[in-house]
Amino acid sequence: DARGDQYSQEFRINYEGGERLTAFAGVGYFHEDGSQAVPLQYNERVSAARATPALAGLLGFTAPNVPSINTINSAAALSTLKLVHRETFQNYGRTTSYDVFADATYKVTDQFEVSAGIRYSSDDKRSGYRGTLDNGGSVLTSGSAANAANPATARGIFLQSTPGGLPQYKSFSDSGVTYRVVGRYAVSDDISLYATYSRGRRPEVLSPAAPLAPQGNARFTLVAAEIVDSYEAGAKTQWLDRSLSLEGSVYRFTYTNFQTSIQTAPGVFQTISAGDASSTGFEGQLNWRPTGQLNVFGTYGYNNGRFDNGRFKGNSFRLSPDQTLSFGLNFTVPVWEGDLSVLPTYTWQSRVFFDNDNDIPALQSTGDLIQDEVQGAYGLLNLRVSYQPTDANWRVEGFVSNLLDEEYIKDAGNTGGAFGIPTFIAGEPRYFGASFSVRY
Secondary structure, three states, X not given: OEEEEEEEEEEEEEEEEOOOEEEEEEEEEEEEEEEEEEEEEEOHHHHHHHOOHHHHHHHOXXXXXXOOHHHOOOHHHHHOOOOOEEEEEEEEEEEEEEEEEEEEEEEOOOOEEEEEEEEEEEEEEEEEEEEEEEOEOOHHXXXXXXXXXXXXXXXXXXXXXXXXXXXXEEEEEEEXXXXXXXXXXXXXXXXXXXXXXXXXXXXXEEEEEOOOOOOOOOEEEEEOOEEEEEEEEEEEEEEOOOOEEEEEEEEEEEEEOOEEEEEEEOXXXXXXXXXXXXXXXXXXXXXEOOOOOEEEEEEEEEEEEEEOOOOOOOOEOOOOOOEEEEEEEEEEEEEOOEEEEEEEEEEEEOOEEOOOOOOOHHHOOOOEOOOOOEEOOEEEXXXXXXXXXXXXXXXXXXXXXXXXXXXXXXXXXHHHHXXXXXXXXXXXXXXXXXXXXXXX
């Protein structure tokens, strides 16, 4: 249950000083006040069964630290387990931010220009947390039905209540400076070179966590600001009477205090600093039109993004394949007093993980022993064929997506992953269709 209000306003002034200098400057204001409540509901008998070591081992995870069903060995004890146990945690966040910025571009010569920009940001933030046991404590973790009914001893399955079930808050302020420098040189009308350096910053975060004991205080951890230095150099070129364009760039990002979230207990997440990280890569693009009827295009990207130290040392960034490529062509021929266009495309990517922990069992807090939240390399072939009559206002088109019916997943983990039973979202299978359109 997510709720929030946002307000923002920016004032900017632009300046053009003849043919050499352009610039802008401004101020900005941003305010947000929001909350997110996550209700959890459990069948205690199912939870007890899941905690049985034999059953847990069969399903591929270790049993959490709750009594197994083997210890609840009488009908009377079993009857005390609730079919419906509810607990809720809620996060609160309020941010007021002010920005002052300026940027200028100066043409040193007709071929060489330099840009520079700077921004100062100031944030006032408040974070909050509330935990409630909505229908008393859990018999599984409280030890008995009597303890579960007593607020002083009632324990939840995955969280504990804050005092009186009320929210607790903590505030802090943060500020920082970011900037960039860009140089561009036009070798000719068809060749342009550029290089950039920029300093980025993700502000400090006050990360809340559940109490450790019933009616205990929420815990707040201040996570240092994430700093990223970005370096990039590249070229944009045109050849063969501008029928062929080639673009390429190399880059490197270095992160200090890389901010990410980890699971500290089943269903409970906390923002942390994962230490230092870096990403080095290349991106290239080709577009060639040898004739008026044929256009060939392709891209290639290499990105080695890894954590340099900390708990994720050596891991890949989430949703970040090391290599990606795509290519295709658009071929148009005159047919039946119109144009028939054929557009096949192919995209490919290497292995990708869905979380920064790379689903490594040693980094799981839920006892998940199987590293299966990963998608290996795969490619997708798509085809689109269309017909457009000359001087007509209608068009007909047919298409096939994932022509080879490749099986892959596009997400894994999700809510189930927070409890050691991850879910998987399959990518779309082969899909085909046709469309008819009329334009007035």
